[in-house]
Amino acid sequence: MNNKYIEMKRKHQKEVNNFPMFFAFSKEQFKEGMKKLGLEPSETNKIYKFGNTGGFYKRTDSAKLKKMLNRHDKEIKEAMKNDTFIFDMFYYELGNHEYSITYELGDTLDSLSLTYEEVQNDKRLLNALDLAIKKIME
Known part of the structure; x- marks a missing residue:
């Protein structure tokens, strides 16, 4: 991949x-x-x-x-305009923080400097997170 x-x-x-x-x-x-x-x-x-x-x-x-x-932050924000990048981001960090074992999102979201509320209020983020969770749990 x-x-x-x-x-x-x-x-x-x-x-x-x-x-x-x-x-x-x-x-x-x-x-x-x-x-x-x-x-x-x-x-x-x-x-x-x-x-x-x-x-x-x-x-x-x-x-x-x-x-x-600052350039790193801008590059990430720019890349996050792409839904595939967002999915890749969540998929990697969910695995990195052992979501399939803990079922906890806190460490994953912390590593991405995102809050649960930010994800809930952004349909693109929420959709990518849902897809990544489904994939990681396969």
Whole structure:
């Protein structure tokens, strides 16, 4: 099966993986990460923390990171104009979050930054979700 959603996720993940940032959960990892960015461990004024993920990146790369993440969001929104993409998206995430075992939609919708109400109020989303559920339960 040619799943456009998976293709886009992989493309976006590759871009994120190639972005100059690091994740650290110990002092040693932090020192190694700073070196990777060309900084001394004491130069913490030159980095930003990426939420509560343990991720760090240079302050000077902030605009590039924001631009990349905004582009990813726009690409997904544009792709969601296609019903097949929406089906692929739900089908993948339902499987990824073990819907056929749990019968719970919460994790699937959270991973897509959608609420149950948004899906209920959008016939295209609701139809694609229903089709994906039927397929995953086959």
